[in-house]
Amino acid sequence: MIFVNQLYIYPIKSMQGIQLTKANTVDGGFEHDRILMLSEPDGTFITARQHPELLKIKTSIVKNEVHISLSPTEIIIFNLDEFSLNYEPTEIWGNHFTSLIAPIRINQFFSQILHKDVQLRWVGQQLTRRTKRYPDIPVSFADGYPYLLLNKASFDYLQQQCPEKLDIRLFRGNIIIQGALPFAEDGWKTIKIGNVIFDIVKPCSRCVITTMNIKSAIFLADNEPIKTLRYFRADKQGEIDFGMNMIARNHGTISVHDKIEVLERQPAKNYIKTFPPEIKTEAKVCTINFENQIIKANNKQTILEQLEQHKIALPYSCRAGICGRCLVELKQGEVEALTQAAIRRNNKILACSCVPKGDITIKLLKK
Structure with missing residues (x-):
């Protein structure tokens, strides 16, 4: 049986996630998932790609109250009601929309951490951002789509090939499943979890964030696991995929141990297999x-x-x-x-x- 093994939300983009036993699907993704994000003063998004130290910041959220902690002495608590009422221009990967800006004290807290002027932004009650391919589907501050599914068996296969010790949280998935064959998800088109139906939009292209230790924010050796993924998960354009981006057709609640039903399948994407030879030669x-x-x-x-x-x-x-x-x-x-x-x-x-x-x-x- 294929079932949900783990659930995660990431209240602030690029910061630590929260493991849940159940999660509600709402407009934009799971409730409280990536509803906050750091940006430049002009609204351009900031992530751990540029500032790996963000990965070490812990977050928790209860209703409208957000707790942020970098260390036992560096803590800030604020309410979403404190944000401005004016929607300001915001941008993620060329996707332009609007969001609300945090008050000065919150922005100063993060500016001191990053040693530059930044703003914390909230998507607000009414999401103005839409996915590029699905103009009717709202999305929060996620890179592209509301949900990211990972297959534990696919991760285990990657770990067998990769010389570095990996943590599945490197890939920042929302729904981690178990019980399927490695990369079975490549051939899925529509699935049902609990009472929620998800459409699988596309494989998720991976970037430098997957090469960072989530606890220390230090890069893993030899650009892993990107280096290993390139051997068997790169397409003709050079994009390296792991995990599947999804959108939800309806709202509902999904829980750990919920059964996953594959409603519709599709041809799997082709990847170039270029595993290195077993014979090792000395570097020139x-x-x-x-x-x-x-x-x-x-x-x-x-x-x-x-x-x-x-x-x-x-x-x-x-x-x-x-x-x-x-x-x-x-x-x-x-x-x-x-x-x-x-x-x-x-x-x-x-x-x-x-x-x-x-x-x-x-x-x-x-x-």
């Missing part, structure tokens, strides 16, 4: 010339990882060859692409998804 020593700074390198790690090890920072967001922020110009030498999208026109390459074959020279792109 080479150099990376970055803006006339020469560093010792090898032909086993990505350019981005090796620059970071020498305290050289490049802009990035996903670390999976999706966002394109780490694009540089290859002036000399050859690289091996880990995804099809890693090598672009005019000698442009993604530092997160290219490995040097030998000595290379790279430069930042002119703005």
